[in-house]
Amino acid sequence: MKRFRLLSVSLRCAIAILIAISLYSCMSLQTVGFTEDEQLVKVFDNLPSTKDKLFLKANDWMIRTFNSAESVIQHSDKEDGVIIGKYLMHGTLSHGGPYSAAADTRVYAIIDIRVKDQKARIEIRPQDWKYDSSGMTVYNYSKQDAIADIQRLVDSFYNSLQKKDVEF
Numbered sequence: 001m002k003r004f005r006l007l008s009v010s011l012r013c014a015i016a017i018l019i020a021i022s023l024y025s026c027m028s029l030q031t032v033g034f035t036e037d038e039q040l041v042k043v044f045d046n047l048p049s050t051k052d053k054l055f056l057k058a059n060d061w062m063i064r065t066f067n068s069a070e071s072v073i074q075h076s077d078k079e080d081g082v083i084i085g086k087y088l089m090h091g092t093l094s095h096g097g098p099y100s101a102a103a104d105t106r107v108y109a110i111i112d113i114r115v116k117d118q119k120a121r122i123e124i125r126p127q128d129w130k131y132d133s134s135g136m137t138v139y140n141y142s143k144q145d146a147i148a149d150i151q152r153l154v155d156s157f158y159n160s161l162q163k164k165d166v167e168f
Helices: 002-026 051-065 143-162
Strands: 029-032 041-044 072-077 082-090 107-116 119-126 129-132
Touching (some): 051 143
Antiparallel strands (some): 082 107, 107 119
């Protein structure tokens, strides 16, 4: 009889867990996306530098800004004045223990920089991430947070272009 009760309790727990998982997986997920109206592109004109100097400043900015091993420069061409990188905006990848799943809360953005004589252009395109209808998400990162971070990146980039060249 005790054996039957233990089985019954275990079976009830398993059924409760399956119901909870089913309800959670049925929640409608929405994607955080950015429309073309939300400008993520900024062009700076009349910069007092040549293309080569602006490229070096932009490259230096990316190296200093990409302080995570998960943020990488994917393409760099000095002749064309192009630097493209994948930047970790928010989150981590935490590996679960032996009985739990890993949680990936990373949100990335593609940063595309183009330079010419006296001009620089930066485009920051966050990759989409999902949240449910209640606004809850494992990411804990809202669209407003992303926009604020993008503005900080653009400001930092502009300030880096304004710095004088290092002299020895």
